[in-house]
Amino acid sequence: MTEQANQPNSYEAKDAASIVHPLTNLKEHLEKGPIIIRQGEGIWVTDIHGKKYIEGMSGLWCLSLGYGQERLVAAATKQLQTLPYYHLTNHKSHQPVIELAEKLLKIAPVPMSRIWFSNSGSEGNDSAARIVWYYWHNKKQPKRRKMISHLRAYHGNTIASASLSGMPYNHASFGLPLEGFLHVTPPHYYRYSKENENEEMFTSRLADELEAKILQEGSDTIAAFFAEPIMGAGGVIVPPDTYYDKIQSVLKKYDILLVADEVITAFGRTGNMFGTTTMKLVPDMIVCAKGLSSAYLPISALMINDRVFSAMATESNEIGVFGLTFTYSGHPVSAKVASETLDIYEEENIIDHVRQMEPFFLNGLNELSSHPLVGEVRGKGLLAGVEIVANKKTKKAFDPKLGVGKYCAERAEFHGLIIRAIGDTISFCPPLIITETEIALMISRFKKALDDTLVMTNKY
Ligand SMILES: Cc1ncc(COP(=O)(O)O)c(C=O)c1O
Known part of the structure; x- marks a missing residue:
């Protein structure tokens, strides 16, 4: 938990004391606590401390039209x-x-x-x-x-x-x-x-x-x-x-x-x-x-x-x-x-918009193929996965115990991007209303997280 959040009366502490979280290490959650989201607008969410994130996963692959649809x-x-x-x-x-x-x-x-x-x-x-x-x-x-x-x-x-x-x-x-x-x-x-x-x-x-x-x-x-x-x-x-x-x-x-x-x-x-x-x-x-x-x-x-x-x-x-x-x-x-x-x-011709955004999104991610950690970039439309590997040539995966994907997702959060680690595959499923500029920003934040992850993996 952040220091500010580590107060007994904080929402983070109250959450850890009261809620069972899905797809979460329940023990670790007691220590780490949640990121608590207060509001959303378009593809953005803001937590209760005012930090803004790009919602790169549409929540759980679902918030297609983003926030604020009157x-x-x-x-x-x-x-x-x-x-x-x-x-x-x-x-x-x-x-x-x-x-x-x-x-x-x-x-x-x-x-x-x-x-x-x-x-x-x-x-x-x-x-x-x-x-x-x-x-x-x-x-x-x-x-x-x-x-x-x-x-x-x-x-x-x-x-x-x-x-x-x-x-x-x-x-x-x-x-x-x-x-x-x-x-x-x-x-x-x-x-x-x-x-x-x-x-x-x-x-x-x-x-x-x-x-x-x-x-x-x-x-x-x-x-x-x-x-x-x-x-x-x-x-x-x-x-x-x-x-x-x-x-x-x-x-x-x-x-x-x-x-x-x-x-x-x-x-x-x-x-x-x-x-x-x-x-x-x-x-x-x-x-x-x-x-x-x-x-x-x-x-x-x-x-x-x-x-x-x-x-x-x-x-x-x-x-x-x-x-x-x-x-x-x-x-x-x-x-x-x-x-x-x-x-x-x-x-709003959402299909046309997805087709227009697809090349920016997939080409942008594909440009990361040369990154030392990226084994495969795959996707269709506005749905993609980037698989992190220990050895690009042999496709060897990292030891799951190292939690490399999880670390990368945490670093992305640090840089203001919410994505999801599925093992060592990082998934992207942004709101379908995302624009070209927002896609570029999302990918640049992900690149920073990948670079941080490279530093972490170089230790092994
Ligand atoms: C392909 C697929 N089927 C079913 C489900 C389950 O949906 P729900 O979480 O709404 O029960 C999900 C959820 O992520 C899913 O991705």
Whole structure:
């Protein structure tokens, strides 16, 4: 903690004494305390001591339109005054959710039939897993229970979505993943390719691996494959161009459902409205959250195609009710804010803006490729990862115990930039409204953090 903050009555001390923080070393937090953010404007946040930071991660990959969007505030206020709550159970509905569902179906990247609403990406993926099981029950193939996803995938943190996730920290000491949640090699050529293997050979090997896994488990036991078009929290992994084509052929061959987790990639992040378009996927369901409301309120939307929805309708008719429900499913205030967010994306041509900013952003980061610590720069649209390595030639990583990535993120904070270290990969996901000048400033602050990190690593 800073000296000023190390007072018993400071907010930092009160925080450490009262809050359990996610993705945080809880013991270390008692010593270190939090950075407490007081306000935001555009791509900037200010902490309670007046220090300003560039919000290089859009919070948690979500605040697409940045801070200070008056239209979203007005939409929420008006809805709070008119109808602050209603639900969707037992044939009830309300206008904000109907309008939002219509808009989503209109912009869906592949034909979709219905929208299932919940409050977070985790609930969206959890619901998708449940609906997959429901679907196969209806198809009289109840043995199809197993889910396949990538190692290093991040699909959320309910029990099912954490099981789908392939990050070791989601599983360790929690006794996860649940049985029947299987993981395959992530499509990360830089880290997972073999010597003398080109991208084409790499993606063919991964498709073969998937097929072998399906056959080994029994193809009639595999229910669905979950995938992020571009993997985010696993280290911003952009699959090679031919990857999804080959994977989808295997899934089709064994009639396995495909769920695209677009919690990060939807709504312009990759330079198209959906990552599904960028990576040429044809999913049966698409999970969206985060940018759906630009994070102003919690909401997620699961798009469901007709093949799946017809089965759900028949099955619920047999049972008497579709037995999945959340109190805040399609909450009217969240729905209204999400609707307004979609209007802003359209009216302000956010996709065009992302496409215009992409070269400044990715070229700027790519210029750091010559830095002694940078092994790989990867990204699409306004989403990128910079992998720090001990040896550029051999791609050797630093000993994780050194916490090199974490140190780099701390130095970036010192220089007024919030970014995220995923192991030794530094991720960037700035608000989509970022300008060319702000991108340059963000990268120059990151460069300072990298230089500080080089000094630190030279000690080893
Ligand atoms: C791809 C992906 N899926 C799902 C989730 C979980 O979303 P939430 O934290 O809203 O539950 C995240 C969160 O980062 C994510 O990145």
